[in-house]
Amino acid sequence: MSLSRRDFFKHAGSAGAGIAAGASVFDLTPVAAAATTLKLTEAKVHTSVCPYCSVGCNQLVYSKGDRIIDIEGHPDTPHTLGKLCPKGAATIQLSNNPLRPTKPLYRAPGSDKWEEKPIEWMYEQIAKRYYDTREKYFIEREPDKDGKEVVVNRLDAIASLGSACIDNEECYLISKLNRTLGIVYHEHQARV
Amino acid sequence: MTTNLIDIQHSDVIMCTNNMAENHPVAFQWVMKAKERGAKVIHVDPRFTRTSAVSDIHVPLRSGTNIAFFGGLMNYAIQKNLYFKDYVVHYTNAPFLIDPAFKTPTDLGGLFEGLEQTGKGGSDPHLAETYNKSSWKYQVDAEGNPKRDLTLQDPHSVFQLLKRHYSRYTPEMVERVCGIPQAKFVEVAQLYCGNSGREKTGTITYALNLTQHTNGVQNIRSLCMLQLLLGNIGRPGGGVVALRGHANVQGATDLELLYHELPGYLAMPLRDAHPDLKTYLEKETPKGGFWVNKPKFMISLLKAFYGDAATKDNEFGYQWLPKRASADAYSHQHIFVDMYKGKVKAFFCDGQNPAVGGPNAKLARAAMQKLEWLVVVDIFLTETAEVWKTPGTNAKDVPTEVFFIPAAPAAEKDGSLTNTMRLIQWHEKSVNPPGEVQTDAQFVCTLAHRLQKLYARSKKERDQGFLAANFTFGEKPDHPDMELVLKEINGFATEEITDKDGKVVYKKNQPLNTFAHMTDDGKTASGCWIYTGVTVEGPDGKLVNKANAHKPPDKTDYLAHGWTFSWPANRRILYNRASADLEGKPWSEKKKLIWWDPEAPGQTPDKKGKWIGLDVPDFNAFLAPDAKGGDKPFIMRADLVGAFFGPLNDGPFPEHYEPIESPTRNLLSKQQNNPVAKIWSLPDQKNDLAAVASKDYPYVITTYRLTEHHLSGVMSRYLPMLAELFESHFAEISLELAKELGIANGDKVTVSSPRGKIVARAMVTNRLKPFKIDGKTVHQIGVPWHWGWKGVDSLPGSRGDITNDLSATVGDPTVYIQETKAFLCNVKKVEV
Numbered sequence A: 001m002s003l004s005r006r007d008f009f010k011h012a013g014s015a016g017a018g019i020a021a022g023a024s025v026f027d028l029t030p031v032a033a034a035a036t037t038l039k040l041t042e043a044k045v046h047t048s049v050c051p052y053c054s055v056g057c058n059q060l061v062y063s064k065g066d067r068i069i070d071i072e073g074h075p076d077t078p079h080t081l082g083k084l085c086p087k088g089a090a091t092i093q094l095s096n097n098p099l100r101p102t103k104p105l106y107r108a109p110g111s112d113k114w115e116e117k118p119i120e121w122m123y124e125q126i127a128k129r130y131y132d133t134r135e136k137y138f139i140e141r142e143p144d145k146d147g148k149e150v151v152v153n154r155l156d157a158i159a160s161l162g163s164a165c166i167d168n169e170e171c172y173l174i175s176k177l178n179r180t181l182g183i184v185y186h187e188h189q190a191r192v
Numbered sequence B: 001m002t003t004n005l006i007d008i009q010h011s012d013v014i015m016c017t018n019n020m021a022e023n024h025p026v027a028f029q030w031v032m033k034a035k036e037r038g039a040k041v042i043h044v045d046p047r048f049t050r051t052s053a054v055s056d057i058h059v060p061l062r063s064g065t066n067i068a069f070f071g072g073l074m075n076y077a078i079q080k081n082l083y084f085k086d087y088v089v090h091y092t093n094a095p096f097l098i099d100p101a102f103k104t105p106t107d108l109g110g111l112f113e114g115l116e117q118t119g120k121g122g123s124d125p126h127l128a129e130t131y132n133k134s135s136w137k138y139q140v141d142a143e144g145n146p147k148r149d150l151t152l153q154d155p156h157s158v159f160q161l162l163k164r165h166y167s168r169y170t171p172e173m174v175e176r177v178c179g180i181p182q183a184k185f186v187e188v189a190q191l192y193c194g195n196s197g198r199e200k201t202g203t204i205t206y207a208l209n210l211t212q213h214t215n216g217v218q219n220i221r222s223l224c225m226l227q228l229l230l231g232n233i234g235r236p237g238g239g240v241v242a243l244r245g246h247a248n249v250q251g252a253t254d255l256e257l258l259y260h261e262l263p264g265y266l267a268m269p270l271r272d273a274h275p276d277l278k279t280y281l282e283k284e285t286p287k288g289g290f291w292v293n294k295p296k297f298m299i300s301l302l303k304a305f306y307g308d309a310a311t312k313d314n315e316f317g318y319q320w321l322p323k324r325a326s327a328d329a330y331s332h333q334h335i336f337v338d339m340y341k342g343k344v345k346a347f348f349c350d351g352q353n354p355a356v357g358g359p360n361a362k363l364a365r366a367a368m369q370k371l372e373w374l375v376v377v378d379i380f381l382t383e384t385a386e387v388w389k390t391p392g393t394n395a396k397d398v399p400t401e402v403f404f405i406p407a408a409p410a411a412e413k414d415g416s417l418t419n420t421m422r423l424i425q426w427h428e429k430s431v432n433p434p435g436e437v438q439t440d441a442q443f444v445c446t447l448a449h450r451l452q453k454l455y456a457r458s459k460k461e462r463d464q465g466f467l468a469a470n471f472t473f474g475e476k477p478d479h480p481d482m483e484l485v486l487k488e489i490n491g492f493a494t495e496e497i498t499d500k501d502g503k504v505v506y507k508k509n510q511p512l513n514t515f516a517h518m519t520d521d522g523k524t525a526s527g528c529w530i531y532t533g534v535t536v537e538g539p540d541g542k543l544v545n546k547a548n549a550h551k552p553p554d555k556t557d558y559l560a561h562g563w564t565f566s567w568p569a570n571r572r573i574l575y576n577r578a579s580a581d582l583e584g585k586p587w588s589e590k591k592k593l594i595w596w597d598p599e600a601p602g603q604t605p606d607k608k609g610k611w612i613g614l615d616v617p618d619f620n621a622f623l624a625p626d627a628k629g630g631d632k633p634f635i636m637r638a639d640l641v642g643a644f645f646g647p648l649n650d651g652p653f654p655e656h657y658e659p660i661e662s663p664t665r666n667l668l669s670k671q672q673n674n675p676v677a678k679i680w681s682l683p684d685q686k687n688d689l690a691a692v693a694s695k696d697y698p699y700v701i702t703t704y705r706l707t708e709h710h711l712s713g714v715m716s717r718y719l720p721m722l723a724e725l726f727e728s729h730f731a732e733i734s735l736e737l738a739k740e741l742g743i744a745n746g747d748k749v750t751v752s753s754p755r756g757k758i759v760a761r762a763m764v765t766n767r768l769k770p771f772k773i774d775g776k777t778v779h780q781i782g783v784p785w786h787w788g789w790k791g792v793d794s795l796p797g798s799r800g801d802i803t804n805d806l807s808a809t810v811g812d813p814t815v816y817i818q819e820t821k822a823f824l825c826n827v828k829k830v831e832v
Helices: A005-022 A029-037 A119-137 A168-181 B005-010 B025-036 B066-079 B085-091 B158-166 B171-178 B182-193 B216-229 B249-254 B277-284 B290-309 B312-320 B332-340 B361-368 B440-454 B461-468 B482-490 B735-741
Strands: A044-049 A058-064 A067-073 A105-107 A139-143 A149-161 A183-187 B013-016 B040-044 B057-059 B115-117 B129-131 B202-206 B240-242 B346-350 B373-378 B401-406 B415-418 B423-427 B504-506 B535-537 B543-545 B594-601 B608-613 B699-704 B730-734 B748-752 B757-765 B771-773 B776-778 B780-784 B823-829
Touching: A044 B423, A119 A149, A119 B346, A119 B373, A119 B401, A119 B440, A149 A168, A149 B312, A149 B332, A168 A183, A168 B249, A168 B290, A168 B415, A168 B440, A168 B461, A168 B482, A183 B332, B005 B025, B013 B025, B013 B182, B025 B040, B040 B182, B057 B182, B066 B158, B066 B171, B066 B182, B066 B216, B085 B216, B171 B182, B171 B771, B202 B216, B216 B240, B249 B415, B277 B290, B277 B312, B290 B312, B290 B461, B312 B461, B332 B361, B415 B482, B440 B461, B482 B535, B482 B543, B730 B735, B730 B748, B735 B757, B735 B823
Parallel strands: A149 A183, A149 B346, B013 B040, B013 B202, B040 B057, B202 B240, B346 B373, B373 B401, B699 B780, B730 B757
Antiparallel strands: A044 A058, A058 A067, A105 B401, A139 A149, B115 B129, B415 B423, B535 B543, B594 B608, B699 B823, B730 B780, B748 B757, B748 B823, B771 B776
8 A cells, every 4th residue: 555645644643633532631533634634725834843842843734714723744844854753743732722721810829729810900910010029129239249339230039930932032032021120030941 | 052963964973872762853863864874873871762772882871970981982082092183283272281280180189279168158068169260271472372282292281181181081990980891881982982083973962961960061061072082073974962852942042041141142240240341341252262242242232122222321221231149149940949048039930840840849849839929821731830739738828829821832923943953943823822822922022011111100220221121023012023023133233334435234223134244332233143144134125034944955055054044144063164174175075064265256356265165164254274263163262272171160171070969989089079069058858968878869860751741741741642652650660670679560669869759650671770880789760750740631641740859959060950860769669
């Protein structure tokens, strides 16, 4: 039996859906069906990059409306030749996943539960926490090693961590925000 | 990574020190390609893995003894005269002469010259010591140039010091320390070092196997030094293959989500050393090498941060930047220590799960439970977000307010990720994120705008920098156009720039084509100078995003320069001037990369000669080999040569010390541990340590990762396609140890350390073998660290205990990384 590349992916797609269905938490049957019948005719395709390890395998993401229907290796990628590992092949479940929260959540001090809150309320509260903490703990001047008062404009009370999972542009924006606010506990997982 | 994954195929010998086949499987195909072409593959790893299975030789080595192994290889190469002498003499600091006062561990019982008591550590001896590096320097002539002896015979030459230092690292010593039988070591040494010289190259791969140690930086230096000794840097099939663990570890490092630097590897100012911009630039700018341009990069960064508010009159806003109180502060481990001690009151955690993923995770959770407030931005609800639900914790006792913002994965947003070989690769938004999911960029910009509103009326000088910082990119303030953010990173002209004849070179806001065009007068802005060139202006005036270019390689361009963009300047192999000899000719036809073409059109019409070849030269393209500096490939170093002698905080040469927790005394010297390693003192038994050769904790433990899971599990434990692939958390235990302890495959066992205890299933396997260390049997186990208490309900195996509860808060003295690859534990069967 000879399989074309396209056929191969069709079969691989069905197998993946079977596994997920067997786990009884996921029903990917409609997605698998869409992937096998509609992928080329009606789907939009975008290039992407695998978000797992650092090899940077390029991917093709097929979508219909606001639903991703398949993700596969980008066959032209020079350093990967289109391949994906098991994690890369599972990327679709980062998006299509019933365990994924889609609403902001708030946990009050001492509480044993989450509360759903509007995103506007979250931004307002978080900004207020940053503001209050910065106003309370900001260190404008302190003595240097010789005891002379010098400008340090530093905020020790807020720490920031992450991330190697987000984009360069996002990392830059976090650097810019933290450093312009005076934050010095400023790290991500490259350190560990 | 100095090289490129595609180029691994040109190696004659590859030494994997990490488990590349399982942790970077798609990249490993290039190792297999090299093997098909005749290369030999060596795997150095305590465990036999899928990498070992396809290697020619597997070399089991006791965790924590990498320097003894690499030092043994350097000694072998020198003793057997297998090093690449022309390369070493001309392209490294081997001939440089060192201050006669400098002494090595050979003379000082395992210490370098200059160890001092600082008096800062109080009763803790580990905090009390630091090196005074005053003798760790070159001898210089009357003009201040380093003295050299090109015969390499002077006893104070770096080469002779190196030779003497590593002469102690004999095959016998390697056997005693690492547990590698001498015959096997010699076989590997001959194979690896034997592939050196003009015609041959070898490459070495590494990952966290080398970094997660209290001498992590020296581990990596030791392999780089071996590569320099064999003439492998900058040449096809050579280099150092650093395999990062996350999709954007490289990018997040370049853009500097790290306490000690600003984007583009510029030092984060220190209060005492850098009181003003002038002093900062004087101290941080070396006298030679490409870093002489640092003032241009720093001032362009300040312009990117503070915009029009950054002017010459206010030091371009330099005083608005925070000044660090100490160089020994603010790192990942410092964060959780200082949080536990109450200094850090609030925490923003984006795309990271320290409740599981960091060292001494119990400490991290206890620290986070003391916070006033915590913001978590992630795709799934992590153990960090639910730290108040930690098993055994009463939520009522946790006063922390927690805000959780659901985040979007790459496929749902535009942006770039920088892969392990420095490729800046764009991903496109394919769908809108569901519900109220926010992109990280959207979150940061919205928060910044809200904060700027709260500060809008502030007249305080300290707030003016933040108020001036721009977080609006494009027409929708809270939804940044990511290509415009990339353009700010790339750099642009802040005003019209003209040449000396008045011709416009850059219009205002036009992206810069190269960092060579940056200036130190405020006319250019750039968020990260090394990325310049990733966006340019096309002929139609529109922005061209080279990170989103997808031209496949062809026969004339195996390195695929049209596929996205590699920093710096789209170079694919760093230090590639070293691929040619002193005269600029390739060392060999078979290993050619760039070379000097004396007939090519030169920089101006009246001149001839240019570096050409298969890659963008990592060199001044018009600097002839016989010009001053024309034969010095390592342009990022002030002395333009590769460094065998390179002062870190713990010594100019790597020296073997035992891990902080070790089953044996140091067999090389009387100095047990890295004398300047960082060991934090913590109350409440939060960081107790096992004694040397502890009877309570007799086994070595190493932690590691699996193909089917990802790091702390946030991106795998919630995905049925991955979560179902392992039925349980497990510990790999050798047949021999299992027999001693009466453990059968699949039994429940406890693994404990002075910090914590976990339960896992025993995987009894012959993939691990006991080591013979100085004649005694030493058992080592391996435990992956992907599990936490959250996962998929229907897949109980997706949940498990947190391996990092076992590890300690100890760190490398230069970068403060923890020691999770080698520490001590006990193993017991759980009686049912």
